Amino acid sequence: SVVAFGTFDDILKSNSLTASYLNGKLTIEVPAKRRSFKNYINIIGARENNLKNINVTFPLNVLTVVTGVSGSGKSTLVKKILYPAILKETGGYGEKTGQFTKFDGKFGNISSVEFVDQNPIGRSSRSNPVTYIKAYDDIRDLFSSQKLSKIRGYQPKHFSFNVDGGRCETCKGEGQVTIEMQFMADVHLECETCGGKRFKKDILEVKFEGKSIDDVLNLTIDDAISFFKEFKQDKVVNKLQPLQDVGLGYVTLGQSSSTLSGGEAQRIKLASFLVKGNSKEKALFIFDEPTTGLHFHDIQKLLKSFNALIEKGHSIIVVEHNLDLIKCADYVIDLGPVGGDEGGHLVASGAPEDVIKVKESYTGKYLKNKL
Numbered sequence: 001s002v003v004a005f006g007t008f009d010d011i012l013k014s015n016s017l018t019a020s021y022l023n024g025k026l027t028i029e030v031p032a033k034r035r036s037f038k039n040y041i042n043i044i045g046a047r048e049n050n051l052k053n054i055n056v057t058f059p060l061n062v063l064t065v066v067t068g069v070s071g072s073g074k075s076t077l078v079k080k081i082l083y084p085a086i087l088k089e090t091g092g093y094g095e096k097t098g099q100f101t102k103f104d105g106k107f108g109n110i111s112s113v114e115f116v117d118q119n120p121i122g123r124s125s126r127s128n129p130v131t132y133i134k135a136y137d138d139i140r141d142l143f144s145s146q147k148l149s150k151i152r153g154y155q156p157k158h159f160s161f162n163v164d165g166g167r168c169e170t171c172k173g174e175g176q177v178t179i180e181m182q183f184m185a186d187v188h189l190e191c192e193t194c195g196g197k198r199f200k201k202d203i204l205e206v207k208f209e210g211k212s213i214d215d216v217l218n219l220t221i222d223d224a225i226s227f228f229k230e231f232k233q234d235k236v237v238n239k240l241q242p243l244q245d246v247g248l249g250y251v252t253l254g255q256s257s258s259t260l261s262g263g264e265a266q267r268i269k270l271a272s273f274l275v276k277g278n279s280k281e282k283a284l285f286i287f288d289e290p291t292t293g294l295h296f297h298d299i300q301k302l303l304k305s306f307n308a309l310i311e312k313g314h315s316i317i318v319v320e321h322n323l324d325l326i327k328c329a330d331y332v333i334d335l336g337p338v339g340g341d342e343g344g345h346l347v348a349s350g351a352p353e354d355v356i357k358v359k360e361s362y363t364g365k366y367l368k369n370k371l
């Protein structure tokens with residue numbers, strides 16, 4: 001719905017969520033205190049691309065943000081040196097590491113590293129948020145345990161649209177049929193057999209508390225949590241909860257992954273880690289500009305999720321330009337001072353309060369007003 005329109009002043013007077021953040025009614029608070037750290041990763045002599053042989057310390061078990069103008073060397077430092085180097089240390093393998101002299105520190109507690117980007121979460125149109133966070137398995141078990149399923153001999157696989165059995169055979173569980181046009185883009189039409197419901201009619205007759213599998217897949221995350229809570233399905237609720245926590249309550253359970261934006265895909269990945277976040281194994285998460293396309297209110301939720309991961313003992317390093325996220329960091333690594341040949345220097349590092357004292361730092365100059 002259109003909640004406000006007009007000049008900037010008109011918007012400020014409205015009661016929209018955007019206006020509330022712009023006029024200061026709602027704010028992303030600066031943390032009361034910054035976390036301290038004992039564990040860290042040291043990179044000595046980083047000199048890939050425009051990096052000027054710099055030594056950088058990345059604190060662990062805290063929120064570390066790498067900042068700087070475009071072209072200052074952030075991606076080179078994080079994606080080309082830090083990520084491949086720590087990946088090898090934790091037993092993984094990836095791209096060739098950029099040039100540096102030495103890699104050391106106290107990072108024995110890190111068992112894996114995850115680079116969380118904005119790439120799509122599934123190539124197939126049958127992939128969706130609930131399959132990605134593994135909640136669909138529990139929902140299928142629930143439907144296969146209903147009385148009608150037992151009489152008809154339905155198993156969990158009958159409630160999947162990835163295998164033969166319960167899915168509509170005309171559209172193979174896609175819900176739509178693709179008609180290939182020789183000289184034009186393919187045309188997608190709703191499947192006439194199942195009417196876009198993706199399952200055979202018999203399967204849709206199985207109901208859990210009055211809802212068929214199709215009805216459940218059309219619920220939003222928010223509605224599904226309320227529904228499953230009401231009927232004491234805690235296992236499903238616990239898996240869906242992180243999706244709500246990262247601000248995706250409006251997405252439907254069965255929404256095709258191909259219709260999600262990059263930011264949404266990134267937050268679903270984040271939610272999947274929150275689901276299994278209590279494991280003994282601690283991970284280092286690297287995020288590449290996670291605030292791209294996010295509203296103030298969404299950034300608030302993103303920060304909450306970051307803090308939840310850190311509280312579970314994980315570490316987060318973020319490459320970021322957004323001042324609201326930078327001001328909430330425990331530690332900032334600022335590269336620059338400018339982009340290209342003149343960039344690649346370590347301009348400032350430390351808590352945001354330390355960075356604003358460095359005259360050469362453009363980040364510090366703009367960050368000052370935020371603290």
